[in-house]
Amino acid sequence: MRLCVVFYPARGGIGPGTRQLAGFCPGRWLMLIALRLLFLVPAGEPVRSSDSNFPKAMDNVTVRQGENAVLRCTIDSGVTRVAWLNRSSILYAGKDKWSLDPRVVIVTHSKTEYSIQIVGVDVYDEGPYTCSVQTQNHPRTSRVHVIVQVPPKIVNISSSISVNEGSNVTLLCLAIGRPEPTMTWRHLSPPARGFVSDEYLEITGITREQAGEYECNAYNEVSSDVRKVQVIVNYPPYIPDTRNVGAAVGQKGILQCEAFAVPSADFEWYKEDRRLFNGLNGVQIKNNGDMSMLTFFNVSEEDYGNYTCVASNKLGTSNTSVLLFEVSEPTSSTQIQEEKTSTILANWKGPGAVLDGNNRASAGMTASLWLLAILFVHFLFKF
Known part of the structure; x- marks a missing residue:
């Protein structure tokens, strides 16, 4: 009896997609294992559309970081053995799980479909995955590429600064993400003004009107990330x-x-x-x-x-x-006289004054008395 250890390395060594087998292996078992691995490893031949027994070509799978990715492989009754591989690592062989990654699970194993799921996809899960099938003739493969989208994150941005009026200012905003994010700068002081998309914002001969908050917005197809920078512009008194x-x-x-x-x-x-x-x-x-x-x-x-x-x-x-x-200040006697004059003018209503309905009778009496007084004075001077 001999101790037999078989390693299937994954990316970065022992990790997702790695399986170790250990036990006492007689010589005949070594031959069986070698034959089994022979048909599981992709033969490198392209998929032929005329071969109905072989897996159909799959489209790329695009998934956001943290979400689940389902890899489907369509087969038919002519397939005898199936397996999913990630690069050189075997994930599943039939119903047997070879990957040590608990996030990789089989979701469908039927006569027409063989699918696995990766839970909580991360950046290191991106890459090619292969569905390998064994027929009565020889193995065939179909490949799918997993694309992981990552929300943008600003990892480096200029600190708030204080500069003198007339100086040149350069603001930096760096972000990571997949797809690669686009950066735009905006001056938030009203009215808000946008700038050309770039990691750098250069202001030549800055003025006091250009002081205030500047906003960097990093965005891609997934989402966006926003950070702000305060720019203080010093200038002499005006x-x-x-x-x-x-x-x-x-x-x-x-x-x-x-x-x-x-x-x-x-x-x-x-x-x-x-x-x-x-x-x-x-x-x-x-x-x-x-x-x-x-x-x-x-x-x-x-x-x-x-x-x-x-x-x-x-x-x-x-x-x-x-x-x-x-300035001259009015004397007290002048103020008293002005107050008396104002009172007299306010109380006296001349012929052109506007009267309300309640005072029409008294207004008529007043007009008659004024008329008699004028006639009396006229006759007095005449004689």
């Missing part, structure tokens, strides 16, 4: 037109200065060559983001004049002038 402010003595006056900048600007206020500080000389300086406010709670004659707002960051400085000028 101060739009400011408005001069008028205030009366003793009243409150507020000067405003707005500056757009990245990073945010620091503000300083000056009157002539003298810098103003918060809380001194009855003024308050309050900064809030892009806005700075200089507040006078009790304006005096000395407060009138020209003020300079200076905004600066690490990239530059900008300044503007704001004028605080005097």
Whole structure:
């Protein structure tokens, strides 16, 4: 008695599609095993459409990663033995399973069909599979190619960056998948703008309007994967037109200065060559983001004049002038007189005034009295 070990290697060594047989093999059993393997191994002859006893040619099987793939082999009653092989590894011989991979199972074994299924297909399952049949004459084969589709996955993308205005920017987006994914870039700041499909997005002389989020979309026939990159564009302060402010003595006056900048600007206020500080000389300086406010709670004659707002960051400085000028405040006697005049004008309704239905009678009486008064004055001056 001799120990006999037979190896059928699969891809990558012992794994899916591998079977080991061990036992004590007499010489006659070695011959039987050799003969059995002889008809299981494909003869390499093409399938002939006129040979009805031989398996029909199969189309390629396309399946997404993680799904199940069914490989069907159509046969007839003239076939005596059948087997499924993956490259040089035997998966099934008749009803006997030779593969150690639990994902490979037989689903149909009849006189007309011999089919297997691979559960949860992965990338390494892609490749050729062979259905081999034995007839009374000699073996024939039919081959099918399994194509595994993989959803795209972005594996490398540029980090969020901060650059100075006018710089050149290159963004990278790399993805894997089957079929090979296509990449597109899009600027998400409104209005959203798309770019030519490519792994690289190159921006020459970037401007502040081109700051914001950029989206990379990798897609193929299976699905898509999306990632975003934040691009910050630094630029020196820019101060739009400011408005001069008028205030009366003793009243409150507020000067405003707005500056757009990245990073945010620091503000300083000056009157002539003298810098103003918060809380001194009855003024308050309050900064809030892009806005700075200089507040006078009790304006005096000395407060009138020209003020300079200076905004600066690490990239530059900008300044503007704001004028605080005097306006006259109405006196109390003038206000009382204006109020009396307004009251009289509001209550008096002249000949062209519009009257409602409830006041028509009183309006007629008033018109008659005015007419008598005018006639009385006329006769008084006549005599």
